Amino acid sequence: MHSLIFHGTRRVEYGEWQDPQLASGQVLIQVAACGICGTDMHVYHGMPASWPVPGVRGHEFSGTVLAWADDVTGFQQGDRIVVQPLIYCGHCPSCRAGLTNLCSNVQLVGGERPGGFAERAVVPANRVFKIPDSLDLQAAALTEPLATSVHALQANVTGLLRRVAILGAGPQGLFAIQLARLGGAQIIVASDVIASRLELARHLGATHTFDARSSDLAQSVLSLTDQEGVDLVIDAAGKSVTRTLAIQIVRSGGTVVFLALGPELTALDFMSIVPRELKLHGTQCYTDADFVRSIELLATGRVNGAVMSTVFPLSRGAAIFEQLTIDPGDTAKILLTPDGGY
Ligand SMILES: [Zn+2]
Ligand SMILES: [Zn+2]
Known part of the structure; x- marks a missing residue:
């Protein structure tokens, strides 16, 4: 065959x-x-x-x-x-x-x-x-x-969603956006480097989209949430830059789910993770x-x-x-x- x-x-x-x-x-x-x-x-x-x-x-x-x-x-x-x-x-x-x-x-x-x-x-x-x-x-x-996106949310979300950021608007990110919308989120931020993906992201429920290369991305997301940060970040890109950004834009006590698998080694600021009780989760299949x-x-x-x-x-x-x-x-x-x- x-x-x-x-x-x-x-x-x-x-x-x-x-x-x-x-x-x-x-x-x-x-x-x-x-x-x-x-x-x-x-x-x-x-x-x-x-x-x-x-x-x-x-x-x-x-x-x-x-x-x-x-x-x-x-x-x-x-x-x-x-x-x-x-x-x-x-x-x-x-x-x-x-x-x-x-x-x-x-x-x-x-x-x-x-x-x-x-x-x-x-x-x-x-x-x-x-x-x-x-x-x-x-x-x-x-x-x-x-199913990979469903698992990432099923395992990490309790109750209605409020503010969510999804980094990377490839297939996984685009699915996560739709699931966040179904979960009731009122702010759904999406970022990517490809304009057509951001357009799809808006079409599928993202309320705010950003070019991932913009230098003030963290500040832009924080300003949407009165400097508080989002409740849930889904890293659907799997790069050092998105992992770092996730820590910057999640609220104290919030959750970051690392959905995308990427081979890069990443140094994270644990002075921002430990005292703010961030929950960092992997997710598999x-x-x-x-x-x-x-x-x-x-x-x-x-x-x-x-x-x-x-x-x-x-x-x-x-x-x-x-x-x-x-x-x-x-x-x-x-x-x-x-x-x-x-
Ligand atoms: Zn697959
Ligand atoms: Zn087994």
């Missing part, structure tokens, strides 16, 4: 890959659409990962059910589905505590195992989630990135419950994913990975769809 095959740092080609074979407990999926994730880009740029090379990546995908193993029940041919790509072990201390997103033996479909940058994929049956008719297959491919919630949010239209998506044929995938490296341009989330031809 045709796949996008990863051969190493900045080496991807569209070519022929062995057809996936059904094993016990698995379902065979015809891939409809698969999103390119920031993590895929980091690995493309050489971030170390325990993922096989050559290999097929892609962990944000939707599709239809083609077949299933003899010991699998509950599916019909053509069932419309989305894949929850985290295969957790169920028996490590984290899994036993219900923290399946922190499983120490986790395997990723599209990481350790072949994923959705291909025509077909096999997936354990319990990682296959059916979607309602109201959710189209391309929008369904956004369930996984949305999502649980099955977050995933189900994300399907609902997309299917009911409460969260809009289509507006931030651009679709390209899988056969152009190699060029697109390179283009994203050189200049992502106006795109936010890119989806690749198998097109059955070279």
Whole structure:
């Protein structure tokens, strides 16, 4: 079958890959659409990962059910589905505590195992989630990135939101803006360096947007809140500059969630963190419950994913990975769809 095959740092080609074979407990999926994730880009740029090379990546995908193993029940041919790509072990201390997103033996479909940058994929049956008719297959491919934002807020927000800042208006930031709006926030600040993303941010609910390069950004945010600072900052950029800014614009006693994974080492001012009782939180992926919630949010239209998506044929995938490296341009989330031809 045709796949996008990863051969190493900045080496991807569209070519022929062995057809996936059904094993016990698995379902065979015809891939409809698969999103390119920031993590895929980091690995493309050489971030170390325990993922096989050559290999097929892609962990944000939707599709239809083609077949299933003899010991699998509950599916019909053509069932419309989305894949929850985290295969957790169920028996490590984290899994036993219900923290399946922190499983120490986790395997990723599209990481350790072949994923959705291909025509077909096999997936354990319990990682296959059916979607309602109201959710189209391309929008369904956004369930996984949305689930990451849902988890970040579910785990860190109690009650109604008031003042929120979201640093970085890529897909994660744009989802977080929409969730903050749903949570009732009256001030939602967004920053980015790409003007079209800031326009999307406003369209999706940001009340104030700023160019992240402006030198008085911290002061601009503080002046919106009577110098108090916002209750919650979500760092959806993962850079030293956004981590530092987050500490400057959060109120005393407030929360910073570091959502984006970035390899930069960052020195933070602990004289500002400790005496002000800031809560600094990491966040990792999502649980099955977050995933189900994300399907609902997309299917009911409460969260809009289509507006931030651009679709390209899988056969152009190699060029697109390179283009994203050189200049992502106006795109936010890119989806690749198998097109059955070279
Ligand atoms: Zn992802
Ligand atoms: Zn586990």
